[in-house]
Amino acid sequence: MSTTASEQHPSVLLVDDDATLRERLGRAFRERGWEVTTAADYEAALVAARRESPEYAVVDLRMPGHSGLELVRDLLAVDAATRIVVLTGYGSIATTVDAIRLGAVNYLPKPADVDDILAAFARATHEPAVAAPETLQAPSLARAEWEHIHRVLADSAGNISEAARKLGIHRRSLQRKLQKYPPSR
Incomplete structure (x- = not known):
């Protein structure tokens, strides 16, 4: 061949x-x-x-x-x-x-x-294995919240006030959340 x-x-x-x-x-x-x-x-x-x-x-x-x-x-x-x-x-x-x-x-x-x-x-x-070698580990609630906040912030072009409005939280609360490191999975 x-x-x-x-x-x-x-x-x-x-x-x-x-x-x-x-x-x-x-x-x-x-x-x-x-x-x-x-x-x-x-x-x-x-x-x-x-x-x-x-x-x-x-x-x-x-x-x-x-x-x-x-x-x-x-x-x-x-x-x-x-x-x-x-x-x-x-x-x-x-x-x-x-x-x-x-x-x-x-x-x-x-x-x-x-x-x-x-x-x-x-x-x-390859064809999927009958028993998957890796199991899907759902993200923690804190990680899911962190990802959602950052997704909304990205969709708001980095505008914290607009992101806070979309999330329904105070701008300062959002700023505090953004200062934290991402939670582990």
Whole structure:
């Protein structure tokens, strides 16, 4: 059986507004023989995908402007064969379901390294095991609250007064909650 050039050097599009993470992942993929294209936002990612459609894509969920979920949908509109893993620091069951429903093959919480991402792509290509090796651990109530607050704050473009209004709490209460570290899972 002969191999094509793309099988020897798979292509991946890395989309994240965090330049350090984007370049670190890009370097790690290149060291493993991948052809890497990077983009900092939705628009740059679509330009790159239209120029040369990637076989794989790693998309950050939260970016300025359009969300990673919108990018998943639009990358698959460019090429339905692109396999996409969504990364996020604001993971929740609802966004996981949305990402998979839109066509992502997997979903990973940050921080994730290249080995985690490759494993996520590999898991997506195999049939699900009868007994899942990992059990889903629901986040604690404190963690769910922290994620919800940060999601509302991001949706409010960082405006604390608007986020407090949407959450139905006083602005100072929200400021105190934002000063706390995220609770452990």
